[in-house]
Amino acid sequence: MDPFYNQLPPDDAMEIEQIARLMYEVRVARDKMLARLGAADAAQALDRIRRGELPEHPSYEHYLSARILTDLGTQVRADLAARIEESQGR
Numbered sequence: 001m002d003p004f005y006n007q008l009p010p011d012d013a014m015e016i017e018q019i020a021r022l023m024y025e026v027r028v029a030r031d032k033m034l035a036r037l038g039a040a041d042a043a044q045a046l047d048r049i050r051r052g053e054l055p056e057h058p059s060y061e062h063y064l065s066a067r068i069l070t071d072l073g074t075q076v077r078a079d080l081a082a083r084i085e086e087s088q089g090r
Contacts, residue, residue: 030069
């Protein structure tokens with residue numbers, strides 16, 4: 001494990017590592033979805049759909065998936081930060 005985890009109780013370290021792994025997996029899934037659309041972010045993907053550069057179906061569904069994954073990533077990041085702060089406060 002990373003030296004960061006050495007300062008934490010083992011159960012906390014395992015939980016934080018799992019949340020960090022989830023954050024990574026969500027980010028990778030979002031990036032794959034955006035790559036399918038040839039876009040750097042969800043806004044660019046939607047713009048490409050609006051301009052007719054991408055077919056509406058299934059591109060719009062992929063765009064929505066990317067937005068959901070972005071929102072999920074934001075929530076997981078906040079959960080991770082809160083969990084780290086909680087663990088360091090003990």
